[in-house]
Amino acid sequence: MSEKNYEVQRTEAEWRAILAPAEYQVLRQAGTERPGIGEYTDTTTPGVYSCRACGAELFRSETKFESHCGWPSFYAPLAEDRVEYIEDTSLGMRRVEVRCARCGSHLGHVFEGEGYDTPTDQRYCINSISMRLAQD
Template structure:
């Protein structure tokens, strides 16, 4: 997919992260400490990525999840940049860079996986509250 449609839709920084594989600095992103219930979507194309129920505090400074949302479309690529062996997480719908996947770090989660995702790669939609019967 060509980057051209994304150049006008995304800010320069969003484009750098999503389309050029950049990263944001830790503890600076919009969602690293978001605790609201809701769903995270790809900022570039709107594809569903993660649910807040799978978000956990990994103390790394980026939003961390232990699994993608049901029905999400994430893909994985081997990443040997920066002298490390990592697994890159990409949006399966538009092939945008989201972050990296780490495993076996000992977090007390059901999968022992950490999807370390750039806040700027996502948008967040809070869960709707059922206010019926509220006083």
């Protein structure tokens, strides 16, 4: 993870103590859950999606759309200061990693120019395990 000073900081041992192993692997080690298995992949429940690690509000259900990619997709974060962007050149390609700006946890990636009929032409491809949904 980044050396940046985040509002919410914990040691790796503290993160391991509060997160389940699968949550830790995605949130703190930038892993990816398998496509199509996440609890929020197909949900249409109104509410706010928050970071599972620190509780920061990240996305609203109104910006969630069906992209058929196997992960929850949003066209915009709740506010730009809620997420941070990191260039990711792993896997032999250029991608933009999306992290929680409050604790630095990995959420997923954002892609542009894929042609989805959304206001931003962006797809925030976010791991379900990185979030919790609070219903409106």
